[in-house]
Amino acid sequence: MTAAPATSTASLAIRSHDPGYDAAVATFNTAHRPRPDLVLEARSPDDVVAGVRRARAEGLAVTVQATGHGIASDLAGSLLISxxxxDDVRVDAGRRVAVVGGGATWAQVIAAATPHGLAPICGSSSGVGVAGFLLGGGHGPLSREFGVGSDHLRRAVVVTGAGELVDTDDDPDLLAALRGGKAGFGIVVELEVDLHPVTRLYGGGIFLPGEAAPAVLPAWRDWVAALPEHASSSVALLRLPPDPSLPPPLQGRFVVHLRFTTTGSTEEGEALIAPMRALGRGERSDGGYDVEPIADMVGEMPFAAIDAVHADPTDPMPVWDSSALLTDLPDTALEALLAVAGPGVETPLIMAELRAFGGAITRRPDLDSVAGRDAPFGLYALGPMVPELVGVVPIVVQGVVDALKPWSAGVLPNFLGAAHGGVVGRAWDDETLVRLLATRTRLDPDGVFGRVGTRIGE
Structure with missing residues (x-):
């Protein structure tokens, strides 16, 4: 790795009264307004080293952000390193790898890989940072076929709590921790990730009336159980705002959003999605619901258009979110979900989502710390943290998670919202947690990365 010359931390540091402070600490989730004591906008790995050493000298904790998706604290008493x-991205097409700066996004990797006919294992939104996604495991539309994102993390360069640069080629325990162990091991300044010969998908979303959720959810559960590993799906109960940027039929409406992708051929994709399309035309032997689709956007697409499948928001917004892994989805579980998020329920929820896992996600590589590989489903819920709802939304979101608690099997580190450290620690089994804490203690014996925000094992 070639590092740019370090700049004095005195010239890079930004305090709360300085111009540029608000932009430097801005988060994607605007419900959180971080106010660190000091901000350092690093331009090189050496700047990160200097920042950590300065924080140690001044008795400050160290926090880090790139895109601002993962911040859930005010960061008081810390030096925030941005x-x-x-964000440099270099593609080695011969080796099918991308060498990625610690602040790059998946959109940048996709843009660099696409001309070579390659694609990364990214999530549903390409605006997310590569490092944060991979450190939490990283589930995405290709994961059932290729495994989670962190399975394809080959190498990383990390600045430790002692202010030293460490290459995982020299520290396999660190690589194992970074592959799903999430936080507290240092600041990643460079990663090397596998790319795959994927150029297109058959996929997209089908929007159905929310009133049909009692018919759609059990049909979806049964359907995904038979999908091949090259196919992936999720389903979400969405309460959409009256946003003029949305297609008119979706504005201000409660809908079921069925998401689907496959790397198989168009013919395979059409055959796989056919049962759900048949449901959408009301072709049920028992009469069922009239679930004529509002919009069917499933079709042939370039991989670079992957964001269109989930159509996640691209602009910052204030939300409160939480999640759970699920061991099963019997009818009673679906009924419990519908009772708190289904049709006829007055709720400020934006979304209650179910994702189907399985496939290659369950296959564990030698160096690994990914939580919950065996869970067949994941639950994710979020609501808007606008001023008039700040006292209600956290309770409502937790109510969705609690409703499915009898089938809960832990949590995913990347979907924890503002969870406290004790919740984070429950993501891993005892053996993995002990190993993660040992690695973290070795690399950050003074706990400079563990004084602010979420900590594992506490």
Missing amino acids: TRHL
Whole structure:
């Protein structure tokens, strides 16, 4: 790795009264307004080293952000190191790898890989940072076929709590921790990730009336159980705002959003999605619901258009979210979900989502710390943290998670919202947690990365 010359931390540091402070600490989830004591916008790995050493000298905790998707604290008493400028991406097409700066997003990797006919194992939104996604495991539309994102993390360069650069080629325990162990091991300044010969998908979304959810959810559960590993799906109960940027039929409406992708051929994709399309035309032997689709956007697409499948928001917004892994989805579980998020329920929820896992996700590589590989489903819920709802939304979101607690099997580190450390620690089994804490203690013996925000094992 070639590092740019370090800049004095005195010239890079930004305090709360300085111009540029608000932009430097801005988060994607605007419900959180971080106010760190000091911000350092790193332009090189050496800047990160200097920042950590300065924080140690001044008795400050160290926090890090790139895109601002993972911040869930005010960061008081810390030096925030922004890695957003460490966003170089280089593709080695012969080796099918991308060498990625610690602040790069998946959109940048996709843009660099696409001309070579390659694609990364990214999530449903390409605006997310590569490092944060991979450190939490990283589930995405290709994961059932290829495994979670962190399975394809080959190498990383990390600045430790002692202010030293460490290459995982020299520290396999660190690589194992970074593959799903999430936080507390250092600041990633460079990663090397596998790319795959994927150029197109058959996929997209089907929007159905929300009133049909009692018919759609059990049909979806039964349907995904038979999908091949090259196919992936999720389903979400969405309460959409009256946003003029949305297609008119969706504005201000409660809908079921069925998401689907496959790397198989168009013919395979059409055959796989046919049962759900048949449901959408009301072709049920028992009469069922009239679930004529509002919009069917499933079709042939370039991989670079992957964001269109989930159609996640691209602009910052204030939300409160939480999640759970699920061991099963019997009818009673679906009924419990519908009772708190289904049709006829007055709720400020934006979304209650179910994702189907399985396939290659369950296959564990030698160096690994990914939580919950065996869970067949995941639950995710979020609501808007606008001023008039701040006292209600966290309770409502937790109510969705609690409704499915009898089938809960832990949590995913990337979907924890503002969870406290004790919840985070429950993501891993005892053996993995002990190993993660040992690695973290070795690399950060003074706990400079563990004084602010979420900590594992507490």
